[in-house]
Amino acid sequence: MEEVTSKAERTRQFIIEKTANIFNKKGYAGTSMSDLTAATGLTKGSIYGNFENKEDVALAVFDYNHSRIITEVKKKTEAVSTFRDKLMVYADVYNHYLMPYFPEGGCPILNTAIEADDTNGLLKDRAAKAVIKWQRNIQDIIKSGIAAGEFKDEINPQQMAISIVALIEGGIMISQVTDDLSAFHRVIKTVTLLIDQITVQ
Secondary structure (H helix, E strand, O other): OHHHHHHHHHHHHHHHHHHHHHHHHHHHHHOOHHHHHHHHOOOHHHHHOOOOOHHHHHHHHHHHHHHHHHHHHHHHHHOOOOHHHHHHHHHHHHHOOOOOOOOOOOOHHHHHHHHHOOOOHHHHHHHHHHHHHHHHHHHHHHHHHHHOOOEOOOOOHHHHHHHHHHHHHHHHHHHHHHOOHHHHHHHHHHHHHHHHHHEOO
16 A cells, blocks of 8 residues: 555656646646646646646645745755854845746746736635745744844844845846846845845944
């Protein structure tokens, strides 16, 4: 029984990985079943044997794409010691959103949030939870930095966290719409300036 489960899990993961870039580039509505069968080489029946429907695949793909970024952020934050450097990890990771740890098409949170805003409650909820978790992680770093004396104690951690997330996601959106990557790099410089401003010199 364990072998059957293992094989089923491997097939499910295979489908997720092969369709990850497609969903992120074309969106839920723009991705067809023929896209999924072409990418995986599997039949529609095989795909639906592992997922309830296309939405189920899309949700699993979002989790997979998002986890790739989270893993990179975690690896880099654990490698630095100061809270300022931990905050800067977010600027660094997202400043390289064309790197392999990002799926093709850019940030999955932004892509999913924009598409699913009024059309798909489950995907919208998944993106919202990702944004809230991201914000809370930054908030916690800022609070810890204040407690350690690295950041100014008059800083509002929640306000600063929301601002950093908004700048990064807004910067990605502008650079994608205008096909101007330099616009995003300029936004990241602003994020860096914000972090410098709250840091005790």
